[in-house]
Amino acid sequence: QKEVEQDPGPLSVPEGAIVSLNCTYSNSAFQYFMWYRQYSRKGPELLMYTYSSGNKEDGRFTAQVDKSSKYISLFIRDSQPSDSATYLCAMSFSGTYKYIFGTGTRLKVLA
Amino acid sequence: DSGVTQTPKHLITATGQRVTLRCSPRSGDLSVYWYQQSLDQGLQFLIQYYNGEERAKGNILERFSAQQFPDLHSELNLSSLELGDSALYFCASSRNGGASNEQFFGPGTRLTVL
Numbered sequence: 001q002k003e004v005e006q007d008p009g010p011l012s013v014p015e016g017a018i019v020s021l022n023c024t025y026s027n028s029a030f031q032y033f034m035w036y037r038q039y040s041r042k043g044p045e046l047l048m049y050t051y052s053s054g055n056k057e058d059g060r061f062t063a064q065v066d067k068s069s070k071y072i073s074l075f076i077r078d079s080q081p082s083d084s085a086t087y088l089c090a091m092s093f094s095g096t097y098k099y100i101f102g103t104g105t106r107l108k109v110l111a
Numbered sequence: 112d113s114g115v116t117q118t119p120k121h122l123i124t125a126t127g128q129r130v131t132l133r134c135s136p137r138s139g140d141l142s143v144y145w146y147q148q149s150l151d152q153g154l155q156f157l158i159q160y161y162n163g164e165e166r167a168k169g170n171i172l173e174r175f176s177a178q179q180f181p182d183l184h185s186e187l188n189l190s191s192l193e194l195g196d197s198a199l200y201f202c203a204s205s206r207n208g209g210a211s212n213e214q215f216f217g218p219g220t221r222l223t224v225l
Contacts, residue, residue, distance in 0.1 A: 044154070046113075046214070096167070097159050
């Protein structure tokens with residue numbers, strides 16, 4: 001079993017839809033949770049960074065962490081064709097120096 | 112633009128050869144990370160340097176090595192290249208290198224081994 005699981009998609013939604021992207025994990029030690037957006041053949045871009053449980057909102061993006069269920073989500077409101085990309089979750093914990101990444105979910109927002 | 116730069120953008124080489132990838136971190140960042148991204152493996156952590164010292168190793172092959180120089184730029188050396196080494200190689204940097212530090216990624220180097 002991988003430490004971080006992420007549905008590869010592709011996930012296709014119409015423009016304006018609310019998108020829900022998810023990751024599950026097995027290591028309860030994870031404390032820091034990140035979401036990256038990666039356009040084709042480009043470097044990952046940090047979207048959201050959260051510590052421990054709870055919600056964090058930034059514009060159209062909301063990140064949720066449920067440590068009791070070992071489950072994190074990224075919601076995108078009013079999705080746009082420019083949101084079409086691969087979304088990667090990543091996690092880490094104190095005492096380690098590396099991020100563990102999910103394999104990414106490919107999102108397509110149709111105009 | 113994350114502020115992390117990588118050169119070259121593309122590299123095409125033959126099996127058995129050796130290449131060097133270069134990374135300059137964001138201004139003020141002391142830690143550099145190297146990742147490999149291939150289609151079937153996702154983003155894999157290779158190695159981390161902090162202020163010139165190796166701090167953590169991931170799934171890095173013995174044929175690969177890296178270093179971080181006094182000016183904080185880093186180089187990843189890949190030798191005895193095999194077809195399976197074809198991938199995107201990303202460098203990321205962070206302020207202090209701890210788990211709580213956000214990592215910012217460069218644009219990557221696409222390596223093709225023929």
